[in-house]
Amino acid sequence: MSDLDVLHTVASTRVDHGGPSRSVPFLCEALADQGASVRLVTAVPESNSTDEFILPGAPVDTCTVEETGGLQQALRSPLAFYRALRNEVEQAPPALLHDHGVWLPSNAAAALVAWKEGVPLVVSTRGMLTAWALRHNRWKKRLAWTAYQERVLRQATLFHVTSQEEVDALRELGFDQAAAVIPNGVPLPDGSDGLSASTDEHRALFLSRIHPKKGLPMLIEAWADVAPENWVLELVGPSEGGHRKKLERQVRRAGLEDVIQFSGPVADDEKWDVYRRADLFVLPTHSENFGIVVAEALAAGVPVITTRGTPWNDLEEYGCGWWVEPDVEAIAGALGQATALNDTERAEMGRRGRQLVEEQYSWSGVAEKMVAAYQWVLAGGRPPDYIRRA
Structure with missing residues (x-):
């Protein structure tokens, strides 16, 4: 497994930025536990910020791009993100680049680096292409779609999704690449044994x-x-x-x-x-x-x-x-x-x-499925039964 080198990218791991800020670091740790070599490139708050963020522990190698003036400003000009990512890829080319999310310029930066360096691209759509998501902030997304997002998705070798609904959304948008349906995992808290003691309220x-x-x-x-x-x-x-x-x-x-x-x-x-x-x-x-x-x-x-x-x-x-x-x-x-x-x-x-x-929904089981999906992308052969092809 040590020859499987995967570089993950996500715009941010700030706690208040939704599910990927938690699930991506956990996935990286679980993949490393499976024996893969894992790196993560992400933006973090400025060093004097009080914002809470999550980063994976060892042995995941994390390259953090400091936000300047807030995440949105940093991602409107994602040059620092692009440079950090390209430097990582040039120094040690990964077998795969796995990008998380849709609609942000950081996603375009990840796709551009993967294309320039000839690295297969895996894209986790993270529920951002469902019908409701497309309606929300519709005009901004139409502009992003024309500017870069459609090309980014066309470039993907494999999609990672967590439900059949996401597969259906991809097909409705005209994308016929394979999609791996793999749920997120969840860490099990210690000492959880049912509900708390009963009270009047x-x-x-x-x-x-x-x-x-x-x-x-x-x-x-x-x-x-x-x-x-x-x-x-x-x-x-x-x-x-x-x-x-x-x-x-x-x-x-x-x-x-x-x-x-x-x-x-x-x-x-x-x-x-x-x-x-x-x-x-x-x-x-x-x-x-x-x-x-x-x-x-x-x-x-x-x-x-x-x-x-x-x-x-x-x-x-x-x-x-x-x-x-x-x-x-x-x-x-x-x-x-x-x-x-x-x-x-x-x-x-x-x-x-x-x-x-x-x-x-254990992270170990999720990581096993993800590793098998990566290996199928790289080596071909019979796909795992959770791979959906058009």
């Missing part, structure tokens, strides 16, 4: 970015409809584009200030305690390629409500949650059922969820 938790994509207006309306007795709803995460202020106004208009609480972002090493304090986790999202927070909640032993905008049909199959349409009525129905259960019933659902994560 129960807690439902949302933990993710406070962003229009996450469907929180639907959740607030559904909560007002159900009005579960002795329950509070806690919304945890960083606000983007002033979205939290809009939600706070909605909460005030509905008279729910006493039962819906807003919290800021939580440090990565503190999030497991936040999960364990919850009796129920809710992600009312419009669209997710995976939904890492769903896996984390299950790993912490908490049953989950999420929508069919995620690929989490396992919730129903394993009896550890509710998988419903992304609308107010369906979310309210699931809330009514979940909050009507007793503590023992919810705890049993949580234990089944923990077992599901242990069996199917």
Whole structure:
């Protein structure tokens, strides 16, 4: 395995930049544990910044490009990112370059380096080509599509996706390259054994970015409809584009200030305690390629409500949650059922969820599949059964 040298690129590993900021460092570590030689090129905050970011530990070799004036400014002029990446490739050409994400100039920089150096390119689309994602900020994405993004995707030797929905989205856009359907993994927290001790007040938790994509207006309306007795709803995460202020106004208009609480972002090493304090986790999202927070909640032993905008049909199959349409009525129905259960019933659902994560979403299993996909790209032969070809 030591001859498998993979260079990963991702725009940022800042905690408040969504799922890839967590999953990419974990993937790099898991690949290294499988014996691959792994490098990561990413941007990090300026040295005097208080922003929290995640980097993989040894033996992953990480090249960090310092942000100057914030990530968006740095990525509008991605010359430093391009130079750092090209230097890495020229010094030690990798067998593969694996780029994560879509729409950012850093993705164009990664594709350009791969093309110039003749290195096969793997692209993780990270749910950014689904119908909802394409509608959000539509005009900016159309400009990016014309400027560079379509050419970047045409260059990919292999796509990495986490659900069949992403494969379908690629085909609808006219891309016929092979796609490896490999879910994200999740680290298993220590000492997680079902829900926290019962109290008179129960807690439902949302933990993710406070962003229009996450469907929180639907959740607030559904909560007002159900009005579960002795329950509070806690919304945890960083606000983007002033979205939290809009939600706070909605909460005030509905008279729910006493039962819906807003919290800021939580440090990565503190999030497991936040999960364990919850009796129920809710992600009312419009669209997710995976939904890492769903896996984390299950790993912490908490049953989950999420929508069919995620690929989490396992919730129903394993009896550890509710998988419903992304609308107010369906979310309210699931809330009514979940909050009507007793503590023992919810705890049993949580234990089944923990077992599901242990069996199917370990990082070691994810890395094994990714290594096999890389080897198929390099050597050919019969593809693994999770490779989808047009």
